[in-house]
Amino acid sequence: MAMDARYEEIGILKEIAEVLNESTESELMLSQVLKKLLHLTGLETGWVFLIDESGRHVLAAEEHLPPALSAENKRRMCQGDCWCVSRYYKKQLTKATNIIECKRIEEAIVEGSEDTGGLTHHATVPLRAGGERFGLLNVGSPKKKEFRSDELALLEGVAFQIGTALKRIHLTQREQETVLLAERNRLARDLHDSVNQLLFSLTLTARGGMEMSTGEVRETFGYIQDLAQEALGEMRGLIWQLKPRGLEKGLVSSLKEYAGMLGLTIHAEVTGIASFPARVEEALWRIGQEALANCKKHAQTSIVHLHFKISDESVVMSIRDDGCGFQHDENHELPSLGLKSMKMRTEALKGRFHLKSSHGQGTEITIELPI
CATH class of the missing domain: 3.30.565.10 (Histidine kinase-like ATPase, C-terminal domain)
Known part of the structure; x- marks a missing residue:
C-alpha cells in the first residue's frame, strides 16, 4: 500500500508539472492547476491568494467555493483578514499547515446568511521558490477537519511547483519588458538619426528656396516648410513616446x-x-x-x-x-x-x-x- 501511495503521489506531481510547464500567464495557470489538483486528490474546494509585501491579498483563483464564501461577488474572500493571511504576512507560516478553523467561514456562520456547504476547515500552504514568497494555496472538503502528514507533504510539493512556476513567469515578463524597452530605445535612436535629420534638412531646404523665390513658388516653398516643421514636431513627439527622456x-x-x-x-x-x-x-x-x-x-x-x-x-x-x-x-x-x-x-x-x-x-x- 505504501508503494502504491507513493506512485499515486508521483503521478499527481507529474500531472501538475505538465500543467505548470505549459503556462505563461499567472492567473490562468493558477486556475488550471487548482482545478487539476482538486480533481486528482478528490478534494472539493480550493482557492489561491497572491499576497504582496504589504500583506494585501488578492483572490487569484478559486474552485467550488460554498455560497458562504462566493456570495456578494466573493466579498468575504476579497475583504478582511484571516488567520492564514495574517500568519503568512508575519512570516510565521512556512510550511503546509492544518488550519483548525477558517475565520471567513466562522463569520458566515455567525451571520447565518449563507450555506457553508459543510466546509469548516482547510489546509494552507505557502507558495514560494527559494527565498521568494508569492501567496497561499488553501484546500478543503466538507466535513474534513484534518489533513494527514502525507497529504500535507503532497500539498507542499505542489505549492513549491506553483511557486517555481510563478517565479519563472515573473522572470519571463521582466525579460520581455527589458527587450521591449531596448527595442523602443533602438527605434527612437534610428528615428532621431535618420528621419528626424531628413525632416530638419527638408525644413532648411524649403526655407532657402522660399528666400530665393517669389510669387507662387515662394508660397509653395513656404507651405513645404510649414509641413516639414509640423512633421518634425510629430516626429519629436513620437521619439518622446518611444524613449521618455526625463x-x-x-x-x-x-x-x-x-x-x-x-x-x-x-x-x-x-x-x-x-x-x-x-x-x-x-x-x-x-x-x-x-x-x-x-x-x-x-x-x-x-x-x-x-x-x-x-x-x-x-x-x-x-x-x-x-x-x-x-x-x-x-x-x-x-x-x-x-x-x-x-x-x-x-x-x-x-x-x-x-x-x-x-x-x-x-x-x-x-x-x-x-x-
Missing part, C-alpha cells in the same frame, strides 16, 4: 516637460507621496502622453490641469482641460482609438477608466490604478 526625474516632471514640448501649460497638484510600481508608472506615463496629445489636437486650449491622488492602495490621475469638449455618452463606445487605448491600458492593470466631456465644458479623463 522619466527618471519622476512622472509629474516628465508629463510637464512633454506638455511643454507640445506647447501646453500644465497646472499640477499632487496629494500623497508619488511613489508606485514601475508597471503603474509606465501605464500612467503612456496614458498621460495620449491624453496630452489629445488636448493639443482637439481641445482648442493650451491650459491643462493635472492631479494625482496617491494612497497606500491606489493612485488616481486626472487630466482636465477647459476646451471645446465633445458630447459623450457613457453607454456608447469610446469615439477614438486613443481613448480606447487609454481604457485598455487601465483595465490591463485592473484599474478604472472614466471619461467626462460635453460641448463647451471641456474634457476630463480619470484613471484609478491599484498599487
Whole structure:
C-alpha cells in the first residue's frame, strides 16, 4: 500500500508539472492547476491568494467555493483578514499547515446568511521558490477537519511547483519588458538619426528656396516648410513616446516637460507621496502622453490641469482641460482609438477608466490604478 501511495503521489506531481510547464500567464495557470489538483486528490474546494509585501491579498483563483464564501461577488474572500493571511504576512507560516478553523467561514456562520456547504476547515500552504514568497494555496472538503502528514507533504510539493512556476513567469515578463524597452530605445535612436535629420534638412531646404523665390513658388516653398516643421514636431513627439527622456526625474516632471514640448501649460497638484510600481508608472506615463496629445489636437486650449491622488492602495490621475469638449455618452463606445487605448491600458492593470466631456465644458479623463 505504501508503494502504491507513493506512485499515486508521483503521478499527481507529474500531472501538475505538465500543467505548470505549459503556462505563461499567472492567473490562468493558477486556475488550471487548482482545478487539476482538486480533481486528482478528490478534494472539493480550493482557492489561491497572491499576497504582496504589504500583506494585501488578492483572490487569484478559486474552485467550488460554498455560497458562504462566493456570495456578494466573493466579498468575504476579497475583504478582511484571516488567520492564514495574517500568519503568512508575519512570516510565521512556512510550511503546509492544518488550519483548525477558517475565520471567513466562522463569520458566515455567525451571520447565518449563507450555506457553508459543510466546509469548516482547510489546509494552507505557502507558495514560494527559494527565498521568494508569492501567496497561499488553501484546500478543503466538507466535513474534513484534518489533513494527514502525507497529504500535507503532497500539498507542499505542489505549492513549491506553483511557486517555481510563478517565479519563472515573473522572470519571463521582466525579460520581455527589458527587450521591449531596448527595442523602443533602438527605434527612437534610428528615428532621431535618420528621419528626424531628413525632416530638419527638408525644413532648411524649403526655407532657402522660399528666400530665393517669389510669387507662387515662394508660397509653395513656404507651405513645404510649414509641413516639414509640423512633421518634425510629430516626429519629436513620437521619439518622446518611444524613449521618455526625463522619466527618471519622476512622472509629474516628465508629463510637464512633454506638455511643454507640445506647447501646453500644465497646472499640477499632487496629494500623497508619488511613489508606485514601475508597471503603474509606465501605464500612467503612456496614458498621460495620449491624453496630452489629445488636448493639443482637439481641445482648442493650451491650459491643462493635472492631479494625482496617491494612497497606500491606489493612485488616481486626472487630466482636465477647459476646451471645446465633445458630447459623450457613457453607454456608447469610446469615439477614438486613443481613448480606447487609454481604457485598455487601465483595465490591463485592473484599474478604472472614466471619461467626462460635453460641448463647451471641456474634457476630463480619470484613471484609478491599484498599487
